[in-house]
Amino acid sequence: METFDADWLALREPVDHRSRAMELIDPLVAAWKRGEWTRVVDLGSGTGSNVRYLATRLPSPQRWTLVDHDPAHLQTVGNLKVNVPSCELAVVPGDIGSEGLRAVERADLVTASALLDLVSATWLDRLVAVCVEAGCAALFALNYNGEVTWSADNGPGAEVEDPDDRMVWNALSIHQVGDKGLGPSLGPDAAAAALRAFERVGYQCYLSQSSWRLGVDDAALVHRLVKGWAEAAKEILPQESDRISAWADRRSEVVSERRFMLTVGHDDLLALPRDSA
Template identity: 40%
Template sequence: MDVPLPRARLSAPGSPVCTPDWLGLREPADHAARAGELADRLADRLGAWPGARDVVVRDVGCGTGSMGRWLAPRLARPQRWVLQDRDADLAHRAAAATPVPATALVGDLADDDTLAGTDVLVCSALLDLLTASDVEGLAARCAEAGCAALLTLSVTGVVALDPVDPLDDDIAAAFDAHQRRDGRLGPDAPDVAEAAFARHGYAVHRRPSPWRLGPGNAALVEEWLRGRIDAACAQDPALLAVAEPYLRRRLETLRAGNLYGEVGHADLLALPGTDR
């Protein structure tokens, strides 16, 4: 079957950008992947706090607010969220769509010197974009504030596609190198974050949170494949000669309903001091 490639972006750098359309595509897979066990553990800790004051949750790099829609109903206390993103439209969109009282905050975490007043810091698909210094600073600020942290959907670099293709390993190596460009952590993020929070006295609980993809996720898989190949080619231009046939093969299999995949992520719950 001849598969048209009208949106191929094989010479463009980067993976799918964080547009509302892309975030909407990935939200069901994100919700299915996140480690509910860690959310339940966090809810148990919060539920054991004395009194009935609101828990303040700050979602850093909130996008359209997927994390709030997933986590807020799971927490056992009254809560208020701060939805923070450097994109003002996303921050305000997220605050409006959160099922509990919420405030938009425009800016990067680096814009803030303190997390004072925050009880729980959360993020999703963010740590792999940071440097080791960024993560160390994040852990230090959480420790200073005494807040817990639930850090979800950090890529691990483990990707398995079925059926396999001879180019899978070359694409994966180039993509992972692209993720690590300019000192970013990429698939090293879960290990670096776990160590950083442990150094600051946190008990860190880690669980796998892979995307498990199949024919029911066809639109997501297609955009993920295109972005993955774009990033690999930006890192290793030698792949441009073989990338379009590779994409064509993958899309033919996907559209026949025969492509399955697992994309590795990890979730971390860091609990401070005696709150273990």
């Protein structure tokens, strides 16, 4: 079972919210109003970041179903209060491959944030089929797309490479497509694969960038990223553990010395059934 600790989710939430593609909200709200939608399913809800972002931007009434398999996160979202009129939240403990897909059968909108890179092509095909059957729209935010650029503090364009970046990224790209519980993961191809899958069934799709642009104020998040990347790379290349630790030390030093900018590529995808678009 893939788990994500609450500290990590809390660290990324403000960065996620400021990075999301705002331009997808208008077409989503227009379709929501036209269809008089109310029912939203949030898959892999974690501690509720996606609800906190979207509930204030969607018209009321809203009836949310939050699905996750982590009992600690479910307890947190069970106590969540959203300051939006006529907004009900229900929590469903379970797997997005079973309870999650069943919830989508009764939804107007299925959404998820920071989830799609963990799912498999098979799961995605099943989800799209359920969406078509239900006439349900989809909003998948913050899908990691594999683009990572370190630059100096004078901004993007002045890329600064470490001699071992390549080795670490190669290991990470193997880790990212490993099985996270639902079969081989889509990893960085997730948003592009979802775009193709929804276009194939005739949905109107909108793909927009939601990349993290991280600077010195985000140092705590970047330290955690470097640590997480090093751990993942060591799982793939245990024989290179010392070299990977040295890479992480050099990257962490640059962060501590406030001499960096880091871009981590993400994309947001909105897919609307043709009759609602």
